[in-house]
Every structure is written in structure tokens, then in C-alpha cells.
Amino acid sequence: MTLMAGNILEGTVVNITNFGAFVEVEGKTGLVHISEVADSFVKDIRQHLKEQDKVKVKVISIDDNGKISLSIKQANIQRKSAKPAEIDWNAEKRKSSSHNFEDIMSKFLKDSEERLADVKKNQDFKARGSKKNFG
Known part of the structure; x- marks a missing residue:
């Protein structure tokens, strides 16, 4: 060469x-x-x-x-670098199964609904209280 x-x-x-x-x-x-x-x-x-x-x-x-x-x-x-690195693209998928994702989403949805219900109760309470004071 x-x-x-x-x-x-x-x-x-x-x-x-x-x-x-x-x-x-x-x-x-x-x-x-x-x-x-x-x-x-x-x-x-x-x-x-x-x-x-x-x-x-x-x-x-x-x-x-x-x-x-x-x-x-x-x-x-x-x-x-002559040979590209071997990457296992499915390793992350095997770590976290879709069932695990479903559990996480389910918990998130439940927590969100509870928080939303608390906010609505608080708003209703404030709205009733202000009507009584001025009504």
C-alpha cells in the first residue's frame, strides 16, 4: 500500500x-x-x-x-468500526412488558380521576359558600 x-x-x-x-x-x-x-x-x-x-x-x-x-x-x-456494533433493539421491550405499561396507565387514570373529583368538590363548595354570603 x-x-x-x-x-x-x-x-x-x-x-x-x-x-x-x-x-x-x-x-x-x-x-x-x-x-x-x-x-x-x-x-x-x-x-x-x-x-x-x-x-x-x-x-x-x-x-x-x-x-x-x-x-x-x-x-x-x-x-x-469496520464491523457495526450489535444492538439488541428488543432488549428494552423485554424489560418492560406491555402488561406493566397497562398497569401504569391504569394507575395514572385512577389517580387523575380522583384528583379531578377533588377539584370539582372544592369548586362546588366554594361556589355554594359564595352564594350564601351574597345571597
């Missing part, structure tokens, strides 16, 4: 610095910045990589001067 932006290739770590790792890919050396090593925060790159490690890298860019920017993190994302 050729060295082009977007390609995922295998390379060898040839040097490690505090800010990243230099990886040789197809005879050329590119930089994997420390922020492109892993999905999580990387404080010490040496905990993730060592010289002569074989790594999959994604070519992020190649500038006009020939500098190659690489990413281990994005190469792994590409591989993970």
Missing part, C-alpha cells in the same frame, strides 16, 4: 521522545504525536510503546516538506 493520507499501514517504532514516537513506514519515518497514541490520556508514552514495536498507524497527513503525521489511535478506531 502506498504512503497516502487516510491509509492504514504497519510500521516499526524507531525512536521515542517525550512528545511522541517516530515510526518507520515503507522506508520513511513519521511522527505519532503523544495525543495520537491512545484513546485515553497518555502521560508517559513509554508505558504504551517501546522501540522496535510493530504498530498499525493511520497516515493523517504528509505536508509539503515531507513530514508525515501518523496516528495509532485513529488506526484502531478504523479497525473497530
Whole structure:
């Protein structure tokens, strides 16, 4: 495979610095910045990589001067997303059966009718009381 932006290739770590790792890919050396090593925060790159490690890298860019920017993190994302995640769309339906929904609706309706009856009683009481005072 050729060295082009977007390609995922295998390379060898040839040097490690505090800010990243230099990886040789197809005879050329590119930089994997420390922020492109892993999905999580990387404080010490040496905990993730060592010289002569074989790594999959994604070519992020190649500038006009020939500098190659690489990413281990994005190469792994590409591989993970190659197969869509399995989603069980019926899991939620199995958790809450329609019978359970019917019970909830029934209780809600009963409570609503009781509240409405209380409001009507209160309104009737107030209406009768005001007629007596002014009548």
C-alpha cells in the first residue's frame, strides 16, 4: 500500500521522545504525536510503546516538506468500526412488558380521576359558600 493520507499501514517504532514516537513506514519515518497514541490520556508514552514495536498507524497527513503525521489511535478506531456494533433493539421491550405499561396507565387514570373529583368538590363548595354570603 502506498504512503497516502487516510491509509492504514504497519510500521516499526524507531525512536521515542517525550512528545511522541517516530515510526518507520515503507522506508520513511513519521511522527505519532503523544495525543495520537491512545484513546485515553497518555502521560508517559513509554508505558504504551517501546522501540522496535510493530504498530498499525493511520497516515493523517504528509505536508509539503515531507513530514508525515501518523496516528495509532485513529488506526484502531478504523479497525473497530469496520464491523457495526450489535444492538439488541428488543432488549428494552423485554424489560418492560406491555402488561406493566397497562398497569401504569391504569394507575395514572385512577389517580387523575380522583384528583379531578377533588377539584370539582372544592369548586362546588366554594361556589355554594359564595352564594350564601351574597345571597
